[in-house]
Amino acid sequence: MALEIIESCTSCWACEPLCPSKAIYEAKPHFLIDPDKCNECAGDFADSQCASICPIEGAILNADGLPMNPPGSLTGIPAEKLAA
Amino acid sequence: MQLPVLNNTTSEAASGGGCSAGSCGSTDDQMSHLPEHIREKVFNHPCYSEEAHHYFARMHVAVAPACNIQCNYCNRKYDCANESRPGVVSELHHPVQAVKKVLAVAANIPQMTVLGIAGPGDPLANPERTFETFRMLSEQAPDIKLCVSTNGLSLPDNVEELSKYNIDHVTITINCVDADVGAKIYPWIFWKNKRIKGREAAEILIAQQQKGLEMLVAKGILVKVNSVMIPGVNDKHLEEVSKMVKAKGAFLHNVMPLISEAEHGTYYGLTGQRGPTPEELQTLQDACEGDMNMMRHCRQCRADAVGLLGEDRGAEFTMDKVEQMEINYPEAMKMRAEVHAAINEELESKRLAKEAKMQLVSIQGSKPKAETRPVLMAVATKGGGVINEHFGHASEFLIYEASSSGVRFIGHRKTTPYCEGGDTCGDGESALDVTLRVLAGCEVVLCSKVGYEPWGPLEAAGIQPNGEHAMEAIEDAVLKVYEEMRVAGKLTPKAIEQQKVA
Numbered sequence: 367m368a369l370e371i372i373e374s375c376t377s378c379w380a381c382e383p384l385c386p387s388k389a390i391y392e393a394k395p396h397f398l399i400d401p402d403k404c405n406e407c408a409g410d411f412a413d414s415q416c417a418s419i420c421p422i423e424g425a426i427l428n429a430d431g432l433p434m435n436p437p438g439s440l441t442g443i444p445a446e447k448l449a450a
Numbered sequence: 451m452q453l454p455v456l457n458n459t460t461s462e463a464a465s466g467g468g469c470s471a472g473s474c475g476s477t478d479d480q481m482s483h484l485p486e487h488i489r490e491k492v493f494n495h496p497c498y499s500e501e502a503h504h505y506f507a508r509m510h511v512a513v514a515p516a517c518n519i520q521c522n523y524c525n526r527k528y529d530c531a532n533e534s535r536p537g538v539v540s541e542l543h544h545p546v547q548a549v550k551k552v553l554a555v556a557a558n559i560p561q562m563t564v565l566g567i568a569g570p571g572d573p574l575a576n577p578e579r580t581f582e583t584f585r586m587l588s589e590q591a592p593d594i595k596l597c598v599s600t601n602g603l604s605l606p607d608n609v610e611e612l613s614k615y616n617i618d619h620v621t622i623t624i625n626c627v628d629a630d631v632g633a634k635i636y637p638w639i640f641w642k643n644k645r646i647k648g649r650e651a652a653e654i655l656i657a658q659q660q661k662g663l664e665m666l667v668a669k670g671i672l673v674k675v676n677s678v679m680i681p682g683v684n685d686k687h688l689e690e691v692s693k694m695v696k697a698k699g700a701f702l703h704n705v706m707p708l709i710s711e712a713e714h715g716t717y718y719g720l721t722g723q724r725g726p727t728p729e730e731l732q733t734l735q736d737a738c739e740g741d742m743n744m745m746r747h748c749r750q751c752r753a754d755a756v757g758l759l760g761e762d763r764g765a766e767f768t769m770d771k772v773e774q775m776e777i778n779y780p781e782a783m784k785m786r787a788e789v790h791a792a793i794n795e796e797l798e799s800k801r802l803a804k805e806a807k808m809q810l811v812s813i814q815g816s817k818p819k820a821e822t823r824p825v826l827m828a829v830a831t832k833g834g835g836v837i838n839e840h841f842g843h844a845s846e847f848l849i850y851e852a853s854s855s856g857v858r859f860i861g862h863r864k865t866t867p868y869c870e871g872g873d874t875c876g877d878g879e880s881a882l883d884v885t886l887r888v889l890a891g892c893e894v895v896l897c898s899k900v901g902y903e904p905w906g907p908l909e910a911a912g913i914q915p916n917g918e919h920a921m922e923a924i925e926d927a928v929l930k931v932y933e934e935m936r937v938a939g940k941l942t943p944k945a946i947e948q949q950k951v952a
Contacts, residue, residue: 374527376526376527377515377542378515378516378517378526378571379515379516379571379576380515380516380517380518380571380575380640383578384643411643412643412644413643413644413645415643418640418643418644418645419516419518419640419645421517421520421526422526422527440520440637440638441520441522441637441717442522442637442717443717443720443721444720444721447720447721
C-alpha cells in the first residue's frame with residue numbers, strides 16, 4: 367500500500383515536508399516516494415497529505431495506479447480543453 | 451497654476467512630516483501624507499515609489515516553489531525564460547545559492563536596493579527556505595531592503611517571524627473580500643491538512659488575508675495590496691476591496707490586469723476569460739483612487755526578475771555565471787553607498803528645481819486659464835525620468851495624463867518593439883499594429899527618435915509622434931507639449947468630439 371509520484375511532477379516541494387512517514391524525497395527528474403515507507407498517511411491523517419496539496423492533476427497515483435487527482439479535479443479545466 | 455508633477459510634495463513630508471494641502475492627481479502624492487519614518491522606507495523602493503522606479507532596481511529570488519492555494523490565473527506547470535509574469539521562473543534556488551546570487555547582483559547593479567521573495571509558489575508556504583534566505587541576507591548584506599509577497603493564507607502564522615528580519619514591506623494579493631467572488635477565483639486551498647474547495651476555501655483565505663493585514667499593520671510593517679482585475683468576476687468588487695484594505699491600514703493598492711493567454715494553460719486562459727483593456731484598468735484605478743493610494747507603475751514581474759522595473763537582466767545572473775563571480779561584498783557595499791548617494795543627490799536637486807519653479811509660479815501668480823480637456827501622452831524611456839528611448843526600441847510606453855491641473859502618471863503599456871517585431875506576430879498583426887492598438891487613446895507619443903516609416907501610421911491613428919524632447923525630463927516635456935496643443939487650439943471641447951469621431 368503506497369502512493370507513487372510520476373513524471374508530470376514539477377518538483378515544487380509542496381508535498382515533501384508534509385509526509386508524516388518521510389517517504390518523499392528529492393530526485394531527478396522528479397520527486398519520488400519510497401514505497402517501503404509510505405503508508406498513505408493511514409493513522410496520521412484522514413487524507414493522504416501529498417495528494418491533498420499536489421497542484422498537478424495525475425502526478426500522484428494510488429496503489430492501483432489510478433490518479434489521486436484525476437484530470438479536471440483541481441483546476442476545473444474541462445477535459446476537452448486539457449487535451450488541446 | 452500649481453504644477454503637481456511627480457513627487458513634488460515629498461519635501462514637505464521630509465521636512466515637516468506634515469500633510470501638504472493642495473496636492474492632487476499625481477500618484478506620488480501618496481508620499482505627502484506619510485510620516486518621515488515611512489517615507490524613508492519607500493523613497494528608494496521601486497515597487498512602492500513611482501519616482502524611485504526610474505532609478506532604483508529590485509530583484510526576486512526564486513526560493514519558494516511550493517504553494518498552498520490554486521488561483522485560476524496560475525498554471526503551476528509553467529516555466530519559461532521568455533515570459534515575464536508572476537509565478538514564472540527558470541531556475542529554482544536553495545537559500546545558499548540565492549544569497550550568492552543576490553550578492554552578485556548587488557555588486558554588479560549597485561542601483562539594486564530591494565530583494566523580494568515572491569515565489570514561484572507562495573513564500574510563506576515555504577517558510578524555512580524563505581526565512582533562511584532572509585536571515586543570511588540580513589547578516590551579509592545589511593544595505594539591502596527585504597520584502598515578501600504572499601497570498602496571505604499562512605500570513606497570520608508568520609507575522610512574528612517576519613518582524614524578526616527587518617522586513618519593512620509585505621505585499622498581500624487580495625482579489626476579493628466576498629467569498630462568492632472568491633469561489634470564482636480560487637478552486638482550492640490546502641488548510642489544516644486538508645484540501646478545501648469552493649466557497650469554504652475562499653472564506654478561509656479571505657479571513658486569513660484580512661487578519662494578516664491587521665497584524666502587519668499593528669507591527670508597523672508597510673503593506674501593499676495587489677489585486678488582479680478579472681472582468682466580470684471581481685472588477686466592480688475591487689472598489690470595495692480598495693476601501694476595505696485602506697480601512698485596515700494598507701498603504702498602497704496595486705490593481706493589475708489579468709494575464710490570461712490561452713497558451714499559458716491557466717483555467718482562465720483555457721476558458722476564454724479575458725483580461726481588461728488599458729482603458730478599463732485605468733477607469734478602475736481612477737475609481738479606487740478617491741479612497742486609496744494607487745500604484746500605477748507595476749510591471750507584473752517574474753518571481754526571478756532582476757533589474758529596473760520593466761527590464762529583466764536575469765540572464766546575466768544564472769547560477770553557472772554567479773558561481774564564476776568573485777564577490778567582495780564589503781567593498782561592493784562602499785561602492786553601492788556612493789551610487790545611492792549620487793542618485794539621492796540627483797533626486798534632491800530635481801526636487802529643489804521643481805520647488806523653485808512652483809514658487810516662481812506662485813509669486814508671479816497664474817493667469818487663470820480656461821479649463822482644457824485632459825490628454826494622454828505615451829513616453830518611451832529607459833529610466834532616469836527622461837525621454838531617452840527610440841520609438842522602435844520601446845518594449846513599453848509610460849502613459850501620462852496632462853490636464854489644466856498638471857501632469858499625472860497613469861500607467862505603462864507593453865508592446866513588441868517595432869524594430870524587433872519581424873513582419874507579423876500572432877494572428878497577422880504587425881508589431882506596429884500592436885503598438886498602435888496598445889497606444890489607443892493617446893494623442894502624442896514622446897520618444898528620443900522616431901523613424902520615417904511609423905510616422906504616417908501613427909498620425910493616421912491620431913497619435914502625434916514627437917522626437918523634439920529627447921533627454922528632457924518627462925513631466926516637463928509633457929507639460930510643454932500640452933501647452934503647445936493649448937496654444938494651437940487643440941484642447942477645446944470641439945477637439946474632444948473630433949477625436950471621438952476619429
